Every structure is written in structure tokens, then in C-alpha cells.
Amino acid sequence: xxxxxxxxxTDIGAGPVEGAAYWLNTxxxxxxxxxxxxxxxxxxxxxxxxxxxxxxxxxxxxxxxxAARGYxxxxxxxxxxxxxxxxxxxxxxxxxxxxxxxxxxxxxxxxAARDMGLPEPYYMxxxxxxxxxxxxxxxxxxxxxxxxxxxxxWGIGMAAYLRPVAWALGRLVPAIGFxxxxxxxxxxxxxxxxxxxxxxxxxxxxxxxxxxxxQLKAHPEFSLGGPSFVWLRSxxxxxxxxxxxxxPDVPCLTFLGDNERIVDPTRVYSRMKGxxxxxxxxxxxxxxxxxxxxxxxxxxxxxxxxxxxxxxx
Numbered sequence: 001x002x003x004x005x006x007x008x009x010t011d012i013g014a015g016p017v018e019g020a021a022y023w024l025n026t027x028x029x030x031x032x033x034x035x036x037x038x039x040x041x042x043x044x045x046x047x048x049x050x051x052x053x054x055x056x057x058x059x060x061x062x063x064x065x066x067a068a069r070g071y072x073x074x075x076x077x078x079x080x081x082x083x084x085x086x087x088x089x090x091x092x093x094x095x096x097x098x099x100x101x102x103x104x105x106x107x108x109x110x111x112a113a114r115d116m117g118l119p120e121p122y123y124m125x126x127x128x129x130x131x132x133x134x135x136x137x138x139x140x141x142x143x144x145x146x147x148x149x150x151x152x153x154w155g156i157g158m159a160a161y162l163r164p165v166a167w168a169l170g171r172l173v174p175a176i177g178f179x180x181x182x183x184x185x186x187x188x189x190x191x192x193x194x195x196x197x198x199x200x201x202x203x204x205x206x207x208x209x210x211x212x213x214x215q216l217k218a219h220p221e222f223s224l225g226g227p228s229f230v231w232l233r234s235x236x237x238x239x240x241x242x243x244x245x246x247x248p249d250v251p252c253l254t255f256l257g258d259n260e261r262i263v264d265p266t267r268v269y270s271r272m273k274g275x276x277x278x279x280x281x282x283x284x285x286x287x288x289x290x291x292x293x294x295x296x297x298x299x300x301x302x303x304x305x306x307x308x309x310x311x312x313x
Contacts, residue, residue: 251312257285
């Protein structure tokens with residue numbers, strides 16, 4: 001895997017000073033970007049699978065938390081977001097042809113980590129959509145000693161009466177040639193720039209909210225709005241398929257905010273109930289992004305997570 005230097009905007013990222021970014025080309029010729037921090041860390045490397053709409057600079061701060069505990073971090077700009085290749089002419093709409101395409105990104109990242117000699121063992125943190133991609137990757141043989149998930153998208157949060165409508169539209173609209181259009185109920189503006197801090201669904205910590213706003217204002221090229229109909233259809237299909245599979249035989253630790261409103265918490269509870277070597281930890285006073293909370297909550301999560309990794313590795 002040939003990696004070439006890519007920009008890493010340290011003006012908006014709070015990661016360790018030794019961070020660097022690289023371009024990778026996937027087997028289907030899509031250019032993605034990765035960020036690497038603390039590449040010489042002694043305890044192993046965390047493959048950090050970001051959520052939908054995210055970008056590697058957002059994870060500079062978590063990379064610093066992991067570096068302080070002895071772990072290197074590789075974060076990913078998935079295809080269709082961040083500075084990776086956008087897949088539609090309207091770059092404000094999140095899109096993927098099919099969810100299995102994300103596995104090409106995963107393979108490129110693992111190959112690059114090995115080629116660069118990043119320290120083993122490897123571990124995985126999957127947040128939100130990255131938790132869906134990461135779960136599929138475990139079934140595909142992702143070479144990690146253990147996995148952690150935060151607010152994993154193992155089901156999409158929506159009112160029960162809307163679910164059949166979403167299923168129907170997710171199939172009908174692409175079938176008539178409009179699958180690249182914005183899914184209903186979403187907008188083309190980033191959530192953190194269009195929603196108020198009060199009662200937002202991401203974090204209860206104003207400092208983190210302000211950081212995310214500042215990042216997008218400084219670099220609007222990171223901005224991404226709602227998903228396409230094709231993304232919605234593929235996500236619904238993928239999460240349903242994964243829900244019907246037994247848990248993989250990989251040690252797992254999952255964190256879920258007690259006020260989760262973006263992913264479907266019932267799918268998380270159901271999955272973790274059947275994960276024989278898995279543990280679910282519910283974060284009191286937590287929203288969707290438990291890695292983007294106040295210092296006390298964040299430190300507790302990273303202490304628990306890295307102790308779990310150390311035991312598994």
C-alpha cells in the first residue's frame with residue numbers, strides 16, 4: 001500500500017505533535033485520508049473508525065488521550081466525507097454505493113498500518129457509523145485483539161411509525177432514478193452549524209460543541225449534511241443483516257449514553273446481551289458522543305477502554 005503525504009490541520013486538532021496524515025488509494029480507486037498519531041507508542045495501535053460526517057482532525061483530542069495511555073491511533077476519512085473523495089456532484093450529501101464498499105477503506109488502512117510498521121497488537125474503536133463498519137469488519141477478519149464501540153450504529157434511531165416509510169422510500173426512490181437525492185427529514189448543512197447547543201444530540205459539553213463548530217468554520221471543506229436515499233437504503237439493509245448474525249468471537253466493550261437519540265439503543269442492548277465476551281457500559285448523563293464529553297467522563301471512558309485493551313492484548 002503506497003501512502004503519500006496529505007494535509008493534517010493542526011490548527012484545529014488537539015492531537016499529539018507527532019501527528020501526520022496520508023492519502024491512500026483503495027482497490028476500487030477511491031482516495032481516502034488517514035491520520036496517525038503517536039506512531040511509536042509502546043502498547044499497540046488503535047484503528048479509530050469515525051462516524052458519518054466526521055473527519056480525522058476531530059479525533060486529535062481522543063488520539064492525545066490514547067497516546068497518554070501508550071497507544072498509537074489511526075483515524076480515517078471514509079469515502080464520501082472529510083477530505084476523502086466525495087462520491088456525488090453535490091458534495092454536501094453523504095453517499096456510498098453500498099455499505100460493503102467501506103470494507104475497501106478498511107483493508108487499505110490495515111495494509112498501510114502494517115506497511116508503516118505501526119506497533120501491534122491492533123485494537124479497534126468504532127463510533128456510530130464506524131461501529132457498523134467495524135462490526136462488519138470483525139466478521140471479515142479484522143486483525144484486532146479487541147474492539148470497543150461508542151454509540152454504534154447497529155440500528156438507526158427513528159420513530160417506529162417512520163421505519164416502514166424509510167424502508168419503502170429507500171427502495172422506491174433509487175428505483176426511479178433519484179437515489180442520489182437527500183433523504184427526507186435531513187438538510188445539506190452540518191448538524192453542529194445548524195442546530196443549537198441546547199438539547200443537541202451529540203454532547204452535553206459546551207467546549208466540545210464549540211470545538212466542532214470552530215473546526216467546520218475554519219475548514220468548510222469538511223462539511224457534510226444528510227445522507228442520500230441510497231445511503232439510507234444501504235444502511236438499513238446492513239444494520240438488519242448484522243442484527244441477524246451471532247456476535248463475533250472478539251472481546252468487546254461498548255459504551256452507550258443514557259440519552260442516546262441518534263442510533264437505535266434497543267439494537268445495542270440486544271447485540272450486547274448476546275455477546276458472550278462483551279460488556280456494555282451505559283454512561284450516565286451521556287449523549288451520542290461519549291468521547292466528546294467533559295474531562296471527567298472522557299478520562300473514565302479512556303481509562304476503562306485502555307485497561308480492557310491491555311487485558312485482551
